[in-house]
Amino acid sequence: MASVEITEQNVRSQAGEEAFEFGRSLADRGVVDAVTVEGTRVGAHVEDAAVNLLVTTAGLDADCAHTHCAAPVPRLCEHAVAVALTWLRSGAERREPDLLAVLRTKDSGWLAAKLAELAAGDPALTSRLLEAAGGPDALVVQELRDDIASVVAEMTAERDDGYYEFDEWYPDTEDLEEVLDDIEGLLEEAPDAVVDLTEDAIRLLEDVLGDGCFGSDLPDALARAADLHLDACRAGAPDPVALAGRLLAGALRSGWGTFDNLAEYADVLGPEGLNRYGELLERERPAPNGSGREPYRLRKLREGLARAQGGTDAVVEFLARTASRxxxxxxxxxxxxxxxxxxxxxxxxxxxxxxxxxxxxxxxxxxxxxxxxxxxxxxxxxxxxxxxxxxxxxxxxxxxxxxxxxxxxxxxxxxxxxxxxxxxxxxxxxxxxxxxxxxxxxxxxxxxxxxxxxxxxxxxxxxRTHPEDAIPIYRDLAETHVRRGSRPGYQDAIRCLLTAQNLAGRCGQETEYSEFVAQLRAAHPGKKLLQQLLDRAGLQAPG
CATH class of the missing domain: 1.25.40 (Serine Threonine Protein Phosphatase 5, Tetratricopeptide repeat)
Structure with missing residues (x-):
């Protein structure tokens, strides 16, 4: 099959003169080490930072761990140039693998676009592709894709117009469920089409659920779409490498745990897909959070990968590496x-x-x-x-x-x-x-x-059994409340006095109690409100 050749001129063209010259000086100084070559991938370290190259039919794709090179750019950075030149000069095997191996690294959308581009203006090729593709009429699939977008757009408009009840939004999901029914009807005939359709549905539903104000039906529809996606992957034959990339991207984007259970996809992905998932996950560099620990989201995804690759023992081994709390x-x-x-x-x-x-x-x-x-x-x-x-x-x-x-x-x-x-x-x-x-x-x-x-x-x-013991406590409380000097304080004091009066009657201490009330009144002659409230309560000094 077709293959491509990487040369210094290819590298110069992709990098530009300035980056190429800088990269060449790095290579000349010998700062590139630990060069490894595995199929279409070349890895190395430049000044203690990892640099990975992927050889494609278009040239080189680079992933550089240096801080100012972290964001994807259309040109090769100087570190990628240094790795490429060191690799080329080493005389290591540089032949590209066949076209099929390269194409398998691309997702279905990219491949479909390229095939359509190649077939444009060539009726014979178009006919051959349509015949080979088989499955349902392309118009049916496109109609379902449009239906999903239309239904979710209507829900979004309803939400934005403020149709809320009790501060929650309860959308009518009947039309959405009908579309999902139609998609499920394609599961046996065209599982790969169902994979694509459910991925569209999941993305759109998660977007409309983003504000967190909704009833339960919409999350249920999202869960159904996720289940359909898994069923379609098991029934079809998705490319494991491309699927791994989409699963990770979906999991990172989702706030709903969609695609978190990677173990469910383990049989579909196989070793190749799981390894690719791990490679992509390793590229996710968390922003520093000051805790010294990896963010929970990435850690859970790594845990899920461990479970998918090795079950419980692998999960325990992964968790044990950082167990400290x-x-x-x-x-x-x-x-x-x-x-x-x-x-x-x-x-x-x-x-x-x-x-x-x-x-x-x-x-x-x-x-x-x-x-x-x-x-x-x-x-x-x-x-x-x-x-x-x-x-x-x-x-x-x-x-x-x-x-x-x-x-x-x-x-x-x-x-x-x-x-x-x-x-x-x-x-x-x-x-x-x-x-x-x-x-x-x-x-x-x-x-x-x-x-x-x-x-x-x-x-x-x-x-209840020793009323005489409790009387002094209620008397002390009454005096404390009186000292508050307010209506609520006086009212609390009277409640205590009435309780003490009842207890005194039960144990024959009425005389002592009456003397206490008289002393309390005499101690606060200027508190007219207190005196009035005591009178109303019938708590008068003995005559």
Whole structure:
């Protein structure tokens, strides 16, 4: 088949005189090293930065890692020139592979355009191409392509005109679903056409969904188009190299996770397509974000590539390279658990806990693994660790519920809290109230600072059996509220006084209570509003 030859003159023509001369000086100085040649690809390093060349029928395409050369340009940069000249001078095999190998690096759109261009004005060639292409009438495919664009354009216009309900947009997707039905009808006859049509549909739908204000039907239509794309790829014979490029481009563009699950396409892509995907993904250079870690989006795509190439073990190997935080170990454990490998997951959970013994996510995963395996004793140990590192009512309840009839775990927990009563007074009181141990809770609120509302819960409960103990507390609160000097303060004070009055009546302390009210009135003779409110409440001094 046809092939092309790369010469210094080719390189000069593509680069221009200035870049060519600069590149030649770099080559002459010997700054190009690690030159590798694989088929149509030439790779090297120039001044510690990677430069890759791809030989095409049009000449050389270059990808240069130097900062000021990162953006694609029509001409070769000086670093690409240096690599090309070093390669040419080395005498390494420079013959281009056959035309088919080169064409396979191009996507279907480029190939279709070139074929149409070559066939223009040549009826015989046009006829041969149409006959060879077979499949549905080209007009049918084009009509479907136009239908997709038209339906989505109408939706976009509706959205832009502000047809919203409850701050959301609920487009009518009936026409869209009909078009997708028609596309699905081509799946058996022309799967490759369905691949192209669904890629158009996905791109258009993601664009119209970009504002994030919509009902559920439109995302469902996007998911259906993505499923159709996968089915069509499996049923057809898309070029794996070109498909890899489109899948990566779609995944990078998408904000909807479309094409994220590369493993679904693994059989279609094969080793060649997956390798190409990896090459293209390596070219994605994230902007510095100050964290020292790769952006989440690129990292997830690399994880997806690892899964597609080697399954769970490859994913774990990939994640382990940079595992340093608790979340990293959680993620690895999740991957293994999803694959049914709890014991392997526990190894990584243990590693994570060695750095952060209190991480609740790792402890929860460990607990689930032990429970699924029926290791009740190990599960109890995890629950104990979770309680001691983060003591709450819930972690206490989880521990005692799992212990069942074994009361020693609950006793250990309470003993631990009692040794730290100053720190955990609130928690102790809440647990004691759950256990109906009101006397113990009362003792704590009398001797330690606790939350006000919690303290009053204990006071109210204790007052049911010991009203005389609660009266002084309500009297003190009444005086505190009076000192606020406002109507709300006086109203709160009266509520406390009325409660104290009820308690005094239950324990025969009416006289003492009346004397207290008289003293309170006498202490604030100038607070007329207070005196009026006390009168209205019937809280008068004894006559």
């Amino acid at each position: 608790s979340w990293d170990f959680v993620h690895i454990a999740d991957v293994l658990i999803e694959d049914g490998r709890d014991d392997d997951a526990l190894v990584w959970i243990t590693r994570g806990l060695s750095d952060d013994p209190a991480d609740p996510r790792l402890l929860s995963l460990a607990l689930d693994c032990h429970r699924r395996a029926g290791r009740d004793a190990d599960a109890l140990e995890v629950l104990w660790t979770r309680f001691t590192t983060a003591p709450t009512v819930q972690t206490y309840v989880d521990l005692t519920d799992a212990a069942g009839q074994d009361a020693t775990w609950g006793a250990r927990a309470m003993e631990l809290l009692r040794t730290r009563t100053v720190e955990h007074a609130d928690l102790l009181v809440r647990i004691l109230l759950r256990q109906d141990d009101v006397p113990a809770a009362w003792d704590i609120v009398q001797n330690h600072r606790v939350d006000h509302d919690l303290r009053m819960r204990v006071v109210e409960t204790h007052a």
